Amino acid sequence: MIDFTDIIGHEDIIRHFKSSIELGKISQGYIINGETGSGKKTLTRALVKTLQCEEGGTEPCNHCKSCLQCETGNQPDIVWVTHDKPNVISVEEIRDQVNSDIDIKPYSSRYKIYVIEDAQLLNVNAQNALLKTIEEAPSYAIIILLTNNLDKMLQTIQSRCIVLNVKPVREHDILDYLMNELKLDKQKADFCMDFAQGNLGKAIRLATSDEYKEIKENVVKFMRHISDMSVDDMIFAIKNMELYKLKVSDYIDLMMMWYRDILMLKVSNNPGRLMFKEYYSDIRKQSSHISYEGIEKVLKSMDKAKVRLEANVSFDIVMELMLLTMKENC
Incomplete structure (x- = not known):
């Protein structure tokens, strides 16, 4: 009720x-x-x-x-x-x-x-x-x-x-819900909480997905290899991610988490604070190639992409603009 x-x-x-x-x-x-x-x-x-x-x-x-x-x-x-x-x-x-x-x-x-x-x-x-x-x-x-x-x-x-x-829900409230109500382990609950950015519905959507592991692995695979991919290949990969039934904006949010990890490592040099901890070596390598200004440009382009998608701008155009920014700064 x-x-x-x-x-x-x-x-x-x-x-x-x-x-x-x-x-x-x-x-x-x-x-x-x-x-x-x-x-x-x-x-x-x-x-x-x-x-x-x-x-x-x-x-x-x-x-x-x-x-x-x-x-x-x-x-x-x-x-x-x-x-x-x-x-x-x-x-x-x-x-x-x-x-x-x-x-x-x-x-x-x-x-x-x-x-x-x-x-x-x-x-x-x-x-x-x-x-x-x-x-x-x-x-x-x-x-x-x-x-x-x-x-x-x-x-x-x-x-x-x-x-x-509607304001963001406090992180500890989301974490309590994920661990106590959904019975998630701490690592998965932390990841879903960080992904949600104060939106409990988003946290639940990812946490309860039957394909949580595959979703995370596909985003990681994409982020690890962007320097070797063409923009067309990247658009194709993102379209294939939609098979897992999350919104495109959710995948963009997962990519933003990767870039926040890169930023965190550059600032603190502490791998213990990463959300993608198991991919420390990849994040470390990318952090050495991208500048603070580059990270800012990529994150801004991702925010713009989400706004444009909500406004029903052409998917291919929105993705191409965002991915070009990512390629230029990888």
Whole structure:
């Protein structure tokens, strides 16, 4: 069952929600912003379940009819907006699922709640249609937008919503979860924690992959041999990595860990602090060839690649630009 006590981290957002519920000052519009896997959906599920709980507290009771319906996804007064196309939420979908429905009073609950995941995909017309609805929403209506790119949301939408930015989860909290809940050994838990950079969902995604070992080995093989590979070979290798079902951005994050190891070795000369400890000799060799400026350029190019991929820029173009930077500085 999902409630606030199950959530790792995000104490500031949970405090805000609980205080708003206690004071009866729930906003009719929220934007929850954070990268994929950062906890936006879990926070939202806990919030809407609590708001609709028949006992009216700051935690769901988990036994009333509404709480049980939330657990099965059948609460009639919570609408999770869907969209047909993968890269856009259209004005027609907002009109059909939100605007034309919002004046119908709640079936059995205090509120009628609309949740729009991937709100960064709302086109301008859809956002304008939604803006009018937020401005004129009946008192029982709440609209929650989940986005991984706040800049895609119109300022007029942002100004009429409470914007909550999801912060990274503390490293020791992620480590405790991986070791105590997922029963990982310390070495694997440390690796997944470092990979996640404060995103618990990312840590879990890698930790629970049946192909964890193969994923790590493929990235290592790629990083060890980049000086001997052409850019075309490198693009081909990255495309093959997708067979392991992680996102391309996850593979870029794993590569960034390799470069952070190179940087760590250059700074501290301490192999004990490396995440890829078993490949110390390769990291040592590469660290002697690349400058601090080169490492910075590569890491920046990787960050840019992730942003461009989120913006649906051509995969081959994005990878070529990033890999050229890697080749120039290997």
